[in-house]
Amino acid sequence: MSIETEADGEATELARVEELAGELGEAIAQTPEYQKFEETKxxxxxxxxxxxxxxxxxxxxxxxxxxRQTGEATQEDVKKVQQAQQELHSLPVMDEYLQAQEDLEARLEALNDAISEPLAVDFSDQSSGCCED
Known part of the structure; x- marks a missing residue:
């Protein structure tokens, strides 16, 4: 004879939610956006x-x-960093990676919206651990 307590029911429900989260992660890993991101990375x-x-x-x-922390940064230093970034981003392999990253972020945002809708909160904002006023 088994008696299920309220705590047991909550633990079972929590385990099911975590299982579904794992399944969601596995499903995301199979999306074309994630696959392209991994390939380009x-x-x-x-x-x-x-x-x-x-x-x-x-x-x-x-x-x-x-x-910058020591107050010695110059406009020339900013330009050097920006130029190096532009050179990096101009490489075709990097351009493809950045586009794949952008596509994946768009997919994840859409998934966030789908998760957040029934909760009446923005799931990604709540996961940051910060309080809202």
């Missing part, structure tokens, strides 16, 4: 020129952030 990681440009951009960005 790997292409960027495998491209020597792209990796060189990423490293150059990151180094310049770090140097700029440090200079």
């Amino acid at each position: 790997q292409a960027v990681e495998d491209d020597d020129e792209a990796q060189e440009k990423v490293e150059e951009f990151e180094q310049l960005r770090q140097e700029f952030m440090l200079a």
Whole structure:
């Protein structure tokens, strides 16, 4: 004989919600947008020129952030970082990656809207852990 308590029912429901969340994650991983994102991400990681440009951009960005913190950043420093970013983004492999990232973000936003609708809250805003007034 089994007696289901209210706590048992809540635990079962929570487990089911977590199971559904896992299934949603698996389904998202099968979308064309996610697949394209992963493919283009790997292409960027495998491209020597792209990796060189990423490293150059990151180094310049770090140097700029440090200079900004010490009050020594100049407009020329900003231009160097912007130029490095433009060079990086002008690579076809990077352009494809950024487009795939944008497409995935649009898909995830649509999914967020679908999740949020029955909750009467913006799910992604609530997941940040910050209170709203």
